[in-house]
Every structure is written in structure tokens, then in C-alpha cells.
Amino acid sequence: MSSLNSLIVDSISRELDVCALRHEAYSANIANASVPGYERLEVMTSSPVNVGAMPSAQLLHTHDAVKLDQEMAKLSKNAVRYETLLTAYQQTTSILNLAIKEGKGA
Amino acid sequence: MSMFRVLDISSAGLSVEQARLEAASTNLANANTTRTKDGVMYQPLAVVVSSQAIDGTTSLLQKPVVTDVISTSSEPRLVYEPGHPDANEKGFVTKPGVDTLSTMMDLMSISRSYEANLRVFDITRTLLQKTLEVGSRS
Numbered sequence: 661m662s663s664l665n666s667l668i669v670d671s672i673s674r675e676l677d678v679c680a681l682r683h684e685a686y687s688a689n690i691a692n693a694s695v696p697g698y699e700r701l702e703v704m705t706s707s708p709v710n711v712g713a714m715p716s717a718q719l720l721h722t723h724d725a726v727k728l729d730q731e732m733a734k735l736s737k738n739a740v741r742y743e744t745l746l747t748a749y750q751q752t753t754s755i756l757n758l759a760i761k762e763g764k765g766a
Numbered sequence: 767m768s769m770f771r772v773l774d775i776s777s778a779g780l781s782v783e784q785a786r787l788e789a790a791s792t793n794l795a796n797a798n799t800t801r802t803k804d805g806v807m808y809q810p811l812a813v814v815v816s817s818q819a820i821d822g823t824t825s826l827l828q829k830p831v832v833t834d835v836i837s838t839s840s841e842p843r844l845v846y847e848p849g850h851p852d853a854n855e856k857g858f859v860t861k862p863g864v865d866t867l868s869t870m871m872d873l874m875s876i877s878r879s880y881e882a883n884l885r886v887f888d889i890t891r892t893l894l895q896k897t898l899e900v901g902s903r904s
Contacts, residue, residue, distance in 0.1 A: 680769050683893065687772040687886045688827045691779030694786065694879055695817045695830050719826040728882055739889050746896055753900075 669756075672749045678705060678717045679742040685719055686735040693726040700726045769897075771820060771827065772890045778829035779883035782815050785832045786876050789813045790869050797864040800852040808862040809837035840865075 685701040692698045699721045706716045789811040799808045813835050817828035840863030848857035 683890070684768065684772050684775075684827055687890065688775050688829070690879075690882050690886050691775045691782075692817050692828060692830045693779075693882070694782065694875070695815050698817055698828075701826055721826065728878060732882055732885065735886060735889065739893060742893055743896060746900060750900055 668752050669749065672745055672752065676742065676745050676749065678703065679738055679745060681717055681719070682738050683735065683742065686731055686738060689726045689731050690728065690735065693728050693731070698726060699723055700731070769890060769894060773887060774820065775827065775829045776883050776887040776890065778831065780880060780887070782813075782830045782832055783876050783880040783883065785835070786813045786815070786872070787880070789835060790872050790876060793862075793864045794866065794869050794873075796862060797866055798861060800850070800859055800861060807842055807860060810840055810862060810864050812836050812838045838863075 682703045685703050689698075689700045701719050702722045703717050704720050793810045796808045796810075802808055814833045815830050816833045818831050819825070820827055820829055842863050843861045844858040845861050846857055847853055847859045850859045853859045
């Protein structure tokens, strides 16, 4: 039980980090959209997020120019994903909290 | 918290777009200027923007900065206006080489970029706020 919970919390927080990095990359792309010769950044993840697997993420230059509308769409999608993960994190910790309080109180 | 850097990047984007807006509107406003204080013809301004690394980081993340505002040496326009006090002996007035159409297009793209940066700033703020709220309700 305890190891399962910490695995869930771990993978959610790792994926939150990846999402935050992706948000940084897309924001930088949008800010630099009007700079001539700027190459857009993308976050590459090496492995899909399984419970217990450790995804490693890194920033890379793709060799294409920034398209403002597509970048905006990607950023919004990523922001929703981030909020979803936050909610999942909160749900998991509130279950843990319930167990800590022996089911008493909210 | 690395996400705070995004706010810096977005505001750098906002100030770059503002500089481009200033240059574009100055060019448009002076499209029909025939005299200047120092006697030379008004030259359209251009903003040079480049990306630079955020202070103190080696990350690939870059923010845009205005490197320079330069006067371009575009060919002046000759407009036939015989009654104009600044017309030459053939009736032509020399006006700055401002390309009004492409400047208007620039204005549109500046406006879109500014809006996009503002939106990103807002989204980042919301995400940070939500992150801060984690733990406060459970």
C-alpha cells in the first residue's frame, strides 16, 4: 500500500516536471517567434511514463521555425495536462491524508 | 522553481513586441514627412531582435532582446505634387521610403505576437497559482 502510493506520487511529480519543462520550451518559442533564425525548442522524453519508470526529459532544438498558432495550441494542451496532473496529485495525497487521519474528519 | 523563468521570458517577449510596435508606428506616422529638423530625409526605422540566454543559466532556453534600432537606407519615394512647398522644379516631392502596406502587415503580426505573449504570461500565472494551492485544500 505505502510503496504503491509513493510510486504513484513519484510518477505524477516526475511527469509534472516534464510538463513544466515543456511549458518553458513553448513559452520561449512564442517569445522568440519574431527573432530571425530562431529554431524552436522541443522537449524529448526518452521513455513513456509507467508506474515506476523514470522518464528523462531534455530540451532540443528542432530545425524548424516557430508557428505562433501551433505553438499556442501546444502550450494550451500542455497547460491542461499540467492541471490534470496537479488534480491527480491532490487526489492521491488526499487519500493518503484520509488514511493518516484513520478515516476521521475530512 | 524554474517556471518563474517563463514569466521573465514572456515579459521579454512583450517588451520586444512593444519596441517593434513603436518603430512601426513611427514609420507610419512619418510616411509623409518631407522635412526634418536636421535637414536629412526621414529614414524608416528597423528593430534588430536577437535571442540571448537567460542570465545565469546554461539552458537552451533563450529570451528575445532588442539589440539595436537602426535607420534603414530605403529608396525615397517621388510623389508628383506640383503645389507642394517642398516640390522640386519638376513638381516632385521626395517622401521617405516607408512601405505602408508591409508596415501594416507588420503591425498585425506584432499585435498577434503581443497577444500570444500576454496569454502565455496569464496561463503561467494560473499554473503557478494552482501549484501553490496544492496541499492547502487536502
